[in-house]
Amino acid sequence: MGKVTIETLRALVVATNSLRFNPAIDPDTADSYERLLVGLRDELAKEIE
Protein backbone atom coordinates (compact mmCIF):
# COMPACT_ATOMS: atom_id res chain seq x y z
CA MET A 1 0.00 0.00 0.00
CA GLY A 2 1.16 3.51 -0.67
CA LYS A 3 1.78 6.05 2.01
CA VAL A 4 -1.15 6.93 4.21
CA THR A 5 -1.99 10.59 3.78
CA ILE A 6 -4.68 12.90 5.02
CA GLU A 7 -6.52 11.97 1.79
CA THR A 8 -6.74 8.35 2.98
CA LEU A 9 -8.33 9.53 6.21
CA ARG A 10 -10.72 11.80 4.32
CA ALA A 11 -11.67 8.92 2.05
CA LEU A 12 -12.59 6.89 5.13
CA VAL A 13 -14.89 9.65 6.36
CA VAL A 14 -16.53 9.89 2.93
CA ALA A 15 -16.99 6.12 3.11
CA THR A 16 -18.63 6.14 6.54
CA ASN A 17 -21.02 8.86 5.41
CA SER A 18 -21.93 6.82 2.34
CA LEU A 19 -22.64 3.81 4.51
CA ARG A 20 -24.66 5.61 7.14
CA PHE A 21 -26.90 7.47 4.75
CA ASN A 22 -27.36 4.67 2.27
CA PRO A 23 -30.99 3.45 2.27
CA ALA A 24 -29.84 0.05 1.05
CA ILE A 25 -27.78 -0.55 4.19
CA ASP A 26 -29.33 -1.41 7.52
CA PRO A 27 -28.53 1.33 10.12
CA ASP A 28 -27.14 -1.22 12.62
CA THR A 29 -24.86 -2.65 9.96
CA ALA A 30 -23.79 0.86 8.98
CA ASP A 31 -23.09 1.59 12.62
CA SER A 32 -20.84 -1.42 13.09
CA TYR A 33 -19.02 -0.71 9.84
CA GLU A 34 -18.51 2.89 10.92
CA ARG A 35 -16.87 1.72 14.13
CA LEU A 36 -14.55 -0.51 12.16
CA LEU A 37 -13.62 2.25 9.74
CA VAL A 38 -13.12 4.82 12.51
CA GLY A 39 -10.84 2.34 14.32
CA LEU A 40 -8.92 1.75 11.12
CA ARG A 41 -8.66 5.49 10.55
CA ASP A 42 -7.18 6.08 14.00
CA GLU A 43 -4.76 3.23 13.61
CA LEU A 44 -3.61 4.44 10.21
CA ALA A 45 -3.17 7.98 11.48
CA LYS A 46 -0.91 6.77 14.25
CA GLU A 47 0.95 3.73 13.10
CA ILE A 48 1.16 3.26 9.35
CA GLU A 49 3.67 5.02 7.17
Next chain:
Amino acid sequence: MGFDIMSLQKGRGTVQARSKADEGRAVLKYIDVEDLVPSEDNFYSMSAIEELASLIELSGGVKQPALVSPMGGGKYKVIAGHRRRLASLQLVKQGKEAYRKMPCMVEDAEREQGPEADELRAIDEAILLITTNGQREKTDWDKVQEATRLRALLEKKRRFEKIPGETRKIIAEQLGTTPAQVGRYDSIEKHLIPAFKTWLEQEKIGISVAYELSMLPEDVQEIAAEECRETRAPVTLEDVRRWKRDAEPWTPPAGAEQETTGAAEEVPPPPLPPTENEGVRTEPTKPTPMPPDGKIVDFPAPSSPPPAEDTPRPEKEPMHKRMAANILEDLQMYCEEMLGIEAGQAETWMERADALAVAIAALRR
Protein backbone atom coordinates in the same frame (compact mmCIF):
# COMPACT_ATOMS: atom_id res chain seq x y z
CA MET B 1 -10.68 46.36 14.30
CA GLY B 2 -9.01 43.00 13.60
CA PHE B 3 -10.54 39.93 12.14
CA ASP B 4 -12.74 38.25 14.75
CA ILE B 5 -13.19 34.56 14.18
CA MET B 6 -15.35 34.43 17.29
CA SER B 7 -17.94 36.39 15.37
CA LEU B 8 -18.35 33.41 13.08
CA GLN B 9 -19.27 31.29 16.07
CA LYS B 10 -22.06 33.70 16.90
CA GLY B 11 -23.40 33.51 13.37
CA ARG B 12 -22.74 37.20 12.91
CA GLY B 13 -19.52 37.23 10.96
CA THR B 14 -18.88 39.20 7.83
CA VAL B 15 -20.03 36.35 5.68
CA GLN B 16 -23.29 35.88 7.50
CA ALA B 17 -24.01 39.59 7.59
CA ARG B 18 -24.11 39.92 3.85
CA SER B 19 -27.89 39.90 3.78
CA LYS B 20 -30.75 40.31 6.20
CA ALA B 21 -31.53 36.65 5.80
CA ASP B 22 -28.11 35.87 7.18
CA GLU B 23 -28.34 37.95 10.30
CA GLY B 24 -30.01 35.25 12.39
CA ARG B 25 -28.12 33.51 15.14
CA ALA B 26 -27.61 29.81 15.56
CA VAL B 27 -30.46 28.07 17.38
CA LEU B 28 -30.27 25.23 19.87
CA LYS B 29 -31.92 22.00 18.77
CA TYR B 30 -31.90 18.44 20.02
CA ILE B 31 -31.02 16.32 17.01
CA ASP B 32 -31.01 12.56 16.54
CA VAL B 33 -27.35 11.48 16.47
CA GLU B 34 -28.19 9.31 13.46
CA ASP B 35 -28.91 12.50 11.52
CA LEU B 36 -25.51 14.06 12.23
CA VAL B 37 -23.02 13.71 9.39
CA PRO B 38 -19.29 13.94 10.13
CA SER B 39 -17.36 16.55 8.23
CA GLU B 40 -14.77 15.10 5.91
CA ASP B 41 -12.55 18.04 6.79
CA ASN B 42 -12.27 16.80 10.37
CA PHE B 43 -8.64 15.72 10.56
CA TYR B 44 -8.46 15.28 14.33
CA SER B 45 -8.01 11.85 15.82
CA MET B 46 -11.11 10.24 17.28
CA SER B 47 -9.57 8.60 20.29
CA ALA B 48 -10.99 7.77 23.73
CA ILE B 49 -14.60 7.58 22.55
CA GLU B 50 -15.49 5.01 25.22
CA GLU B 51 -14.12 7.25 27.97
CA LEU B 52 -16.11 10.16 26.61
CA ALA B 53 -19.24 8.00 26.46
CA SER B 54 -18.75 7.16 30.15
CA LEU B 55 -18.36 10.84 30.97
CA ILE B 56 -21.51 11.70 29.05
CA GLU B 57 -23.37 8.99 30.96
CA LEU B 58 -22.06 10.29 34.28
CA SER B 59 -23.12 13.81 33.35
CA GLY B 60 -26.57 12.65 32.29
CA GLY B 61 -26.05 13.63 28.66
CA VAL B 62 -24.01 15.86 26.39
CA LYS B 63 -23.79 19.20 28.15
CA GLN B 64 -21.90 21.21 25.56
CA PRO B 65 -23.85 21.47 22.30
CA ALA B 66 -22.21 20.49 19.05
CA LEU B 67 -22.09 23.00 16.22
CA VAL B 68 -23.85 21.85 13.06
CA SER B 69 -25.11 23.21 9.78
CA PRO B 70 -28.21 22.01 7.91
CA MET B 71 -27.60 19.85 4.85
CA GLY B 72 -31.22 19.32 3.82
CA GLY B 73 -33.28 16.15 4.14
CA GLY B 74 -33.18 16.38 7.92
CA LYS B 75 -29.41 15.85 8.02
CA TYR B 76 -26.86 18.12 9.64
CA LYS B 77 -23.13 18.40 9.03
CA VAL B 78 -21.05 18.43 12.19
CA ILE B 79 -18.63 21.33 12.45
CA ALA B 80 -17.62 20.74 16.06
CA GLY B 81 -18.63 17.73 18.16
CA HIS B 82 -17.42 14.70 16.19
CA ARG B 83 -16.30 12.80 19.29
CA ARG B 84 -19.49 13.67 21.18
CA ARG B 85 -21.49 12.35 18.23
CA LEU B 86 -19.60 9.06 18.16
CA ALA B 87 -19.82 8.66 21.93
CA SER B 88 -23.58 9.31 21.86
CA LEU B 89 -23.96 6.86 18.99
CA GLN B 90 -22.16 4.27 21.06
CA LEU B 91 -24.53 4.81 23.99
CA VAL B 92 -27.56 4.56 21.71
CA LYS B 93 -26.13 1.37 20.25
CA GLN B 94 -25.99 -0.02 23.78
CA GLY B 95 -29.73 0.53 24.04
CA LYS B 96 -29.50 3.79 25.99
CA GLU B 97 -32.06 5.73 23.99
CA ALA B 98 -31.89 8.68 26.38
CA TYR B 99 -28.74 9.78 24.58
CA ARG B 100 -30.23 9.66 21.09
CA LYS B 101 -31.01 13.38 20.99
CA MET B 102 -27.88 15.48 21.15
CA PRO B 103 -27.92 19.24 21.82
CA CYS B 104 -26.64 21.11 18.78
CA MET B 105 -26.31 24.74 17.81
CA VAL B 106 -27.75 24.86 14.30
CA GLU B 107 -26.69 27.58 11.94
CA ASP B 108 -29.54 29.65 10.60
CA ALA B 109 -31.26 27.65 7.88
CA GLU B 110 -32.82 30.77 6.33
CA ARG B 111 -29.49 31.98 5.15
CA GLU B 112 -28.37 33.61 1.96
CA GLN B 113 -28.16 31.25 -1.01
CA GLY B 114 -25.87 31.36 -4.02
CA PRO B 115 -22.50 29.99 -5.08
CA GLU B 116 -20.42 32.75 -3.49
CA ALA B 117 -22.35 32.67 -0.20
CA ASP B 118 -22.10 28.89 -0.16
CA GLU B 119 -18.36 28.98 -0.76
CA LEU B 120 -17.84 31.57 1.95
CA ARG B 121 -19.98 29.58 4.32
CA ALA B 122 -17.93 26.46 3.58
CA ILE B 123 -14.76 28.43 4.38
CA ASP B 124 -16.26 29.69 7.63
CA GLU B 125 -17.36 26.20 8.62
CA ALA B 126 -13.87 24.88 8.04
CA ILE B 127 -12.40 27.75 10.08
CA LEU B 128 -14.85 27.01 12.88
CA LEU B 129 -13.94 23.34 12.81
CA ILE B 130 -10.41 24.37 13.76
CA THR B 131 -11.11 27.24 16.12
CA THR B 132 -13.80 25.40 18.08
CA ASN B 133 -11.49 22.50 18.78
CA GLY B 134 -9.25 24.56 21.04
CA GLN B 135 -9.93 22.44 24.13
CA ARG B 136 -9.00 19.16 22.51
CA GLU B 137 -5.72 17.50 23.42
CA LYS B 138 -3.63 17.88 20.32
CA THR B 139 -0.52 16.24 18.99
CA ASP B 140 2.29 18.25 17.43
CA TRP B 141 1.08 17.01 14.07
CA ASP B 142 -2.44 18.28 14.79
CA LYS B 143 -1.00 21.70 15.56
CA VAL B 144 0.95 21.85 12.30
CA GLN B 145 -2.16 20.77 10.41
CA GLU B 146 -4.29 23.34 12.20
CA ALA B 147 -1.93 26.18 11.33
CA THR B 148 -1.57 25.05 7.73
CA ARG B 149 -5.28 24.67 7.15
CA LEU B 150 -6.17 27.87 8.92
CA ARG B 151 -3.68 29.74 6.74
CA ALA B 152 -5.13 28.28 3.55
CA LEU B 153 -8.66 29.11 4.67
CA LEU B 154 -7.82 32.66 5.63
CA GLU B 155 -6.06 33.25 2.32
CA LYS B 156 -9.07 31.85 0.52
CA LYS B 157 -11.40 34.04 2.54
CA ARG B 158 -9.26 37.04 1.66
CA ARG B 159 -10.14 36.55 -1.99
CA PHE B 160 -13.70 37.48 -1.09
CA GLU B 161 -13.25 40.15 1.53
CA LYS B 162 -10.70 42.25 3.32
CA ILE B 163 -9.38 40.76 6.53
CA PRO B 164 -7.20 43.21 8.42
CA GLY B 165 -4.01 42.03 10.09
CA GLU B 166 -1.16 39.66 9.30
CA THR B 167 -2.19 36.10 8.61
CA ARG B 168 0.49 34.73 10.91
CA LYS B 169 -0.73 36.86 13.81
CA ILE B 170 -4.36 35.92 13.24
CA ILE B 171 -3.45 32.24 13.18
CA ALA B 172 -1.39 32.63 16.35
CA GLU B 173 -4.26 34.35 18.16
CA GLN B 174 -6.78 31.76 17.12
CA LEU B 175 -4.59 28.81 18.04
CA GLY B 176 -3.40 30.35 21.30
CA THR B 177 0.25 30.40 20.32
CA THR B 178 2.86 32.90 19.12
CA PRO B 179 3.53 34.13 15.60
CA ALA B 180 7.04 32.69 15.89
CA GLN B 181 5.61 29.25 16.64
CA VAL B 182 3.29 29.55 13.66
CA GLY B 183 6.42 30.32 11.62
CA ARG B 184 7.91 27.02 12.78
CA TYR B 185 4.76 25.16 11.82
CA ASP B 186 4.93 26.80 8.38
CA SER B 187 8.53 25.77 7.95
CA ILE B 188 7.71 22.18 8.88
CA GLU B 189 4.78 22.09 6.48
CA LYS B 190 6.73 23.63 3.62
CA HIS B 191 10.18 22.12 3.95
CA LEU B 192 10.10 18.90 5.96
CA ILE B 193 10.36 15.84 3.73
CA PRO B 194 7.45 13.35 3.78
CA ALA B 195 9.37 10.69 5.73
CA PHE B 196 9.97 13.02 8.66
CA LYS B 197 6.44 14.37 8.44
CA THR B 198 5.22 10.83 8.93
CA TRP B 199 7.48 10.47 11.95
CA LEU B 200 6.11 13.68 13.38
CA GLU B 201 2.59 12.39 12.80
CA GLN B 202 3.52 9.15 14.55
CA GLU B 203 5.09 11.15 17.39
CA LYS B 204 8.51 9.59 16.77
CA ILE B 205 9.99 13.08 16.61
CA GLY B 206 8.92 16.25 18.40
CA ILE B 207 8.15 19.66 17.02
CA SER B 208 11.60 21.07 17.85
CA VAL B 209 13.47 18.34 16.00
CA ALA B 210 11.01 18.53 13.11
CA TYR B 211 11.56 22.26 12.82
CA GLU B 212 15.33 21.98 12.87
CA LEU B 213 15.18 19.20 10.27
CA SER B 214 13.01 21.40 8.06
CA MET B 215 15.84 23.93 7.97
CA LEU B 216 18.14 21.41 6.28
CA PRO B 217 18.22 21.09 2.49
CA GLU B 218 15.92 18.33 1.27
CA ASP B 219 18.73 16.13 -0.02
CA VAL B 220 20.40 16.28 3.38
CA GLN B 221 17.09 15.39 5.02
CA GLU B 222 16.79 12.36 2.75
CA ILE B 223 20.26 11.19 3.75
CA ALA B 224 19.41 11.77 7.41
CA ALA B 225 16.19 9.79 7.08
CA GLU B 226 18.09 6.92 5.52
CA GLU B 227 20.57 6.96 8.39
CA CYS B 228 17.71 6.92 10.91
CA ARG B 229 16.10 3.96 9.19
CA GLU B 230 19.37 2.05 9.38
CA THR B 231 20.22 2.86 12.99
CA ARG B 232 16.60 2.86 14.25
CA ALA B 233 17.74 5.34 16.89
CA PRO B 234 15.58 8.27 18.00
CA VAL B 235 16.51 11.57 16.35
CA THR B 236 17.92 14.25 18.62
CA LEU B 237 18.77 17.87 17.98
CA GLU B 238 22.42 16.88 18.24
CA ASP B 239 21.90 14.58 15.25
CA VAL B 240 20.36 17.46 13.31
CA ARG B 241 23.33 19.68 14.09
CA ARG B 242 25.70 16.98 12.92
CA TRP B 243 23.84 16.60 9.62
CA LYS B 244 23.89 20.35 9.24
CA ARG B 245 27.66 20.46 9.85
CA ASP B 246 28.24 17.58 7.45
CA ALA B 247 26.27 19.38 4.75
CA GLU B 248 28.21 22.63 5.03
CA PRO B 249 31.01 23.16 2.47
CA TRP B 250 34.51 22.97 3.92
CA THR B 251 36.14 26.33 4.53
CA PRO B 252 39.74 26.96 5.52
CA PRO B 253 40.33 28.00 9.13
CA ALA B 254 40.11 31.72 9.87
CA GLY B 255 43.29 33.51 8.91
CA ALA B 256 44.55 30.78 6.59
CA GLU B 257 43.00 32.39 3.54
CA GLN B 258 44.63 35.73 4.26
CA GLU B 259 48.04 34.15 4.60
CA THR B 260 47.88 32.11 1.45
CA THR B 261 45.93 34.31 -0.93
CA GLY B 262 46.40 37.77 0.41
CA ALA B 263 42.71 38.36 -0.12
CA ALA B 264 42.24 40.41 3.03
CA GLU B 265 41.15 43.45 1.09
CA GLU B 266 38.51 41.62 -0.84
CA VAL B 267 35.07 42.58 0.33
CA PRO B 268 32.61 39.70 0.36
CA PRO B 269 29.43 40.37 -1.58
CA PRO B 270 26.49 41.49 0.53
CA PRO B 271 24.03 38.74 1.41
CA LEU B 272 21.18 38.47 -1.01
CA PRO B 273 17.77 39.40 0.33
CA PRO B 274 15.58 36.37 0.92
CA THR B 275 13.18 35.64 -1.87
CA GLU B 276 9.49 35.22 -1.27
CA ASN B 277 9.59 31.46 -1.60
CA GLU B 278 12.49 30.91 0.70
CA GLY B 279 10.30 31.57 3.74
CA VAL B 280 11.83 30.75 7.09
CA ARG B 281 14.42 28.46 5.64
CA THR B 282 16.88 31.22 4.90
CA GLU B 283 16.77 32.56 8.43
CA PRO B 284 19.79 31.79 10.56
CA THR B 285 19.10 29.78 13.68
CA LYS B 286 20.11 30.51 17.22
CA PRO B 287 21.94 27.81 19.11
CA THR B 288 19.52 25.58 20.95
CA PRO B 289 20.03 25.06 24.69
CA MET B 290 21.07 21.50 25.41
CA PRO B 291 20.84 20.00 28.88
CA PRO B 292 23.73 17.80 30.01
CA ASP B 293 21.93 14.55 29.18
CA GLY B 294 21.53 15.63 25.57
CA LYS B 295 17.73 15.64 25.62
CA ILE B 296 15.90 18.58 24.20
CA VAL B 297 13.84 20.65 26.57
CA ASP B 298 13.04 23.65 24.45
CA PHE B 299 13.96 25.29 21.22
CA PRO B 300 14.50 28.91 20.45
CA ALA B 301 12.36 31.31 18.52
CA PRO B 302 13.54 31.98 14.99
CA SER B 303 15.76 35.00 14.73
CA SER B 304 14.18 38.27 13.74
CA PRO B 305 12.90 39.55 11.40
CA PRO B 306 9.99 37.12 11.40
CA PRO B 307 9.62 34.87 8.39
CA ALA B 308 7.89 36.31 5.39
CA GLU B 309 4.28 35.44 4.77
CA ASP B 310 3.94 32.40 2.61
CA THR B 311 1.97 32.16 -0.54
CA PRO B 312 -1.47 30.64 0.02
CA ARG B 313 -1.94 26.94 -0.56
CA PRO B 314 -4.92 25.98 -2.68
CA GLU B 315 -7.77 24.77 -0.50
CA LYS B 316 -8.84 21.20 -1.03
CA GLU B 317 -12.12 20.55 -2.78
CA PRO B 318 -14.57 18.08 -1.25
CA MET B 319 -13.41 14.59 -2.10
CA HIS B 320 -15.29 12.93 -4.94
CA LYS B 321 -16.80 9.54 -4.15
CA ARG B 322 -14.99 7.91 -7.03
CA MET B 323 -11.64 9.15 -5.77
CA ALA B 324 -12.48 7.97 -2.25
CA ALA B 325 -13.38 4.54 -3.64
CA ASN B 326 -10.06 4.30 -5.46
CA ILE B 327 -8.12 5.19 -2.33
CA LEU B 328 -10.11 2.71 -0.26
CA GLU B 329 -9.53 -0.08 -2.76
CA ASP B 330 -5.84 0.24 -2.01
CA LEU B 331 -6.61 0.21 1.69
CA GLN B 332 -8.77 -2.89 1.32
CA MET B 333 -5.87 -4.75 -0.27
CA TYR B 334 -3.68 -3.64 2.60
CA CYS B 335 -6.19 -5.03 5.14
CA GLU B 336 -6.26 -8.34 3.28
CA GLU B 337 -2.47 -8.48 3.38
CA MET B 338 -2.52 -7.76 7.12
CA LEU B 339 -4.78 -10.78 7.59
CA GLY B 340 -1.82 -13.01 6.96
CA ILE B 341 0.71 -10.86 8.79
CA GLU B 342 -1.11 -10.30 12.07
CA ALA B 343 -2.66 -13.68 12.74
CA GLY B 344 -3.80 -12.61 16.22
CA GLN B 345 -5.80 -9.75 14.70
CA ALA B 346 -6.98 -11.65 11.65
CA GLU B 347 -10.65 -11.26 12.52
CA THR B 348 -10.34 -7.49 12.92
CA TRP B 349 -8.53 -7.11 9.60
CA MET B 350 -11.10 -9.31 7.92
CA GLU B 351 -13.94 -7.19 9.32
CA ARG B 352 -12.19 -4.04 8.19
CA ALA B 353 -11.68 -5.43 4.70
CA ASP B 354 -15.38 -6.37 4.60
CA ALA B 355 -16.42 -2.93 5.79
CA LEU B 356 -14.24 -1.34 3.13
CA ALA B 357 -15.70 -3.59 0.43
CA VAL B 358 -19.24 -2.54 1.38
CA ALA B 359 -18.18 1.11 1.58
CA ILE B 360 -16.52 0.99 -1.84
CA ALA B 361 -19.64 -0.57 -3.33
CA ALA B 362 -21.77 2.14 -1.69
CA LEU B 363 -19.50 4.86 -3.04
CA ARG B 364 -19.68 3.47 -6.58
CA ARG B 365 -23.39 2.80 -6.54
